[in-house]
Amino acid sequence: MSSAMIDRILDAVIDTFYLVICSGVIGIVLGIMMGVALYVTRENRIMALPALNRVISLIVNVGRSVPFIILMLALAPFTRWLVGSYIGTTAALVPLSIAAIPFVARLVEGALNEVPHGLIEAAESMGATPWQIITRVLLPEARGGLITAATITIIALIGYSAMAGAIGAGGLGAVAYNYGYSRYNPMVMLVTVLIMVVMVQGVQMLGDFLVHRSRHR
Amino acid sequence: MIRLENVTRVYGQGAGAVTALKDVNLEVAPGSITGVIGVSGAGKSTLIRCVNLLERPTRGRVFVADQELTALNKEALRKARHGIGMIFQHFNLLESRTVRGNIGLPLELIGTPRRDIDQRIDELLELTGLAERANAYPAALSGGQKQRVAIARALASNPKALLCDEATSALDPQTTSAILTLLRDINQRLGLTILLITHEMEVVRTICDQVALISGGALVETAPVGDFFTRPATEEGRLFLNDFLQLAPSNALLQRLSDGGAGNGVPVVRLTFRGQSLSSELMTHLEQRFGLRLHILQARVENIQGRTLGLMIAEFDGDRDIIDDAMAHLHTLDVQTEVLGHVQRHD
Ligand SMILES: Nc1ncnc2c1ncn2[C@@H]1O[C@H](COP(=O)(O)OP(=O)(O)O)[C@@H](O)[C@H]1O
Numbered sequence: 001m002s003s004a005m006i007d008r009i010l011d012a013v014i015d016t017f018y019l020v021i022c023s024g025v026i027g028i029v030l031g032i033m034m035g036v037a038l039y040v041t042r043e044n045r046i047m048a049l050p051a052l053n054r055v056i057s058l059i060v061n062v063g064r065s066v067p068f069i070i071l072m073l074a075l076a077p078f079t080r081w082l083v084g085s086y087i088g089t090t091a092a093l094v095p096l097s098i099a100a101i102p103f104v105a106r107l108v109e110g111a112l113n114e115v116p117h118g119l120i121e122a123a124e125s126m127g128a129t130p131w132q133i134i135t136r137v138l139l140p141e142a143r144g145g146l147i148t149a150a151t152i153t154i155i156a157l158i159g160y161s162a163m164a165g166a167i168g169a170g171g172l173g174a175v176a177y178n179y180g181y182s183r184y185n186p187m188v189m190l191v192t193v194l195i196m197v198v199m200v201q202g203v204q205m206l207g208d209f210l211v212h213r214s215r216h217r
Numbered sequence: 218m219i220r221l222e223n224v225t226r227v228y229g230q231g232a233g234a235v236t237a238l239k240d241v242n243l244e245v246a247p248g249s250i251t252g253v254i255g256v257s258g259a260g261k262s263t264l265i266r267c268v269n270l271l272e273r274p275t276r277g278r279v280f281v282a283d284q285e286l287t288a289l290n291k292e293a294l295r296k297a298r299h300g301i302g303m304i305f306q307h308f309n310l311l312e313s314r315t316v317r318g319n320i321g322l323p324l325e326l327i328g329t330p331r332r333d334i335d336q337r338i339d340e341l342l343e344l345t346g347l348a349e350r351a352n353a354y355p356a357a358l359s360g361g362q363k364q365r366v367a368i369a370r371a372l373a374s375n376p377k378a379l380l381c382d383e384a385t386s387a388l389d390p391q392t393t394s395a396i397l398t399l400l401r402d403i404n405q406r407l408g409l410t411i412l413l414i415t416h417e418m419e420v421v422r423t424i425c426d427q428v429a430l431i432s433g434g435a436l437v438e439t440a441p442v443g444d445f446f447t448r449p450a451t452e453e454g455r456l457f458l459n460d461f462l463q464l465a466p467s468n469a470l471l472q473r474l475s476d477g478g479a480g481n482g483v484p485v486v487r488l489t490f491r492g493q494s495l496s497s498e499l500m501t502h503l504e505q506r507f508g509l510r511l512h513i514l515q516a517r518v519e520n521i522q523g524r525t526l527g528l529m530i531a532e533f534d535g536d537r538d539i540i541d542d543a544m545a546h547l548h549t550l551d552v553q554t555e556v557l558g559h560v561q562r563h564d
């Protein structure tokens with residue numbers, strides 16, 4: 001491999017990190033908010049609003065049922081309106097973040113469902129407000145599940161970002177497509193695949209470590 | 218301190234509706250401990266959860282410390298709940314917080330300054346004997362320790378009343394006894410009013426001043442504990458008591474009773490002594506004055522809140538006149554008698 005190619009790959013790694021980290025942060029923060037909303041508005045919950053719950057649930061299901069590659073194309077006009085272009089690394093952040101939100105929301109809802117109902121009752125018996133129950137009981141008690149959700153999301157985003165890269169977002173996907181595939185350079189293909197495997201592995205190990213540390217048992 | 222007025226709670230609607238509480242009236246005096254006892258499904262949990270409105274009564278009014286909770290809006294109800302502690306069968310501690318963190322939670326919710334919270338936690342650790350485990354996580358604690366943490370947490374905001382939902386039902390007998398002692402201690406030291414629910418008579422006997430028996434969602438009998446254990450007013454009360462005292466005839470005796478000797482057999486009598494013990498004097502008296510021969514088959518003496526309760530099953534061997542006279546004499550002494558059946562004479 002030429003040193004120019006090595007530079008290209010290093011740049012691509014940085015682009016991929018940028019894509020995954022930025023869309024991950026946006027997706028996870030908004031996804032947690034949406035997941036909490038899904039959880040608390042359900043019937044018999046602390047802010048029961050069944051009608052609103054059904055609406056949120058529908059949005060989440062639609063968001064999750066559209067394949068990422070289609071979502072990205074479908075969002076192109078919106079992306080252009082938002083960031084001025086639908087091609088490029090920053091433009092790719094829009095569909096990546098939007099794809100992550102419903103994905104995170106469902107995982108977060110699942111993690112919150114694992115919190116024993118008795119804890120919420122105990123908090124209510126102490127006179128906690130719904131907001132206090134969310135911030136002092138639900139989220140801290142679901143910490144392990146939330147970290148797992150974040151791990152799964154980041155790993156999914158590494159895959160999505162490569163897909164986005166193949167159609168103009170830059171990053172490792174672009175390198176693999178332009179040099180490994182179109183110009184048939186098996187070495188480049190192999191290296192990009194290996195780098196992605198290492199990234200996924202690293203994220204998984206970090207996630208497992210954090211989950212382990214958050215469990216007090 | 219706590220008063221329920223005509224509280225009814227219906228779950229569901231139409232044909233499938235379940236009336237879990239029927240027109241319940243209950244008053245818990247300030248500084249006293251009241252136990253609500255009943256079998257599983259009788260409505261105990263529903264009743265105690267109606268006191269702090271975790272469960273809203275379908276009808277009726279709830280008062281705590283002269284405040285009608287059923288008339289409050291959400292915000293005022295939350296404030297009122299700061300004055301009512303609650304502990305649970307399964308402790309309900311936050312696994313993500315240490316013992317200290319759990320105890321401090323109610324004060325964080327009120328917005329107490331950190332320094333005051335820490336000081337209060339120290340006092341409560343002392344009171345509940347948890348100082349050594351202050352920084353442990355609940356997962357590392359025994360059931361008894363977890364319930365102590367829950368008690369400390371419930372007391373953090375200086376409540377006037379404490380609700381205990383089957384607080385000892387998940388604990389072994391020794392731990393149960395230690396927790397009950399702690400509750401009694403807190404009740405006496407802090408003058409805290411306690412309402413507890415349980416299916417165990419032992420719990421009522423150990424710490425309660427007043428007992429209310431719930432059956433099918435209705436309170437069938439409310440009485441001072443000493444009275445309830447010595448003279449329950451209702452059939453349900455008697456059943457509960459007999460079950461607890463286990464002075465039911467043994468299997469061997471039941472066999473002999475069914476073998477009969479109806480016409481000429483010897484009566485087997487269950488005697489209940491209230492407020493006095495089964496004195497040997499009385500036995501001697503019956504034998505010497507009436508010429509009655511007593512064969513004691515089973516006996517038990519209990520001390521309940523300073524009052525004695527004696528139970529005995531005995532064969533009354535003698536002529537019918539003698540037996541009738543002896544029974545009449547026992548009745549004048551306020552000893553309750555119940556003929557369980559007849560058995561063949563021994564010899
Ligand atoms: N959330 C509920 N929905 C419907 N029925 C309920 C509910 N909670 C309790 N019940 C019914 O109310 C009755 C009393 O229940 P509960 O108060 O839990 O009794 P206990 O605590 O004495 O065992 C039972 O028949 C139970 O099935």
Ligand SMILES: [Mg+2]
Pocket residue numbers: 258261262263383
């Ligand atoms: Mg119950």
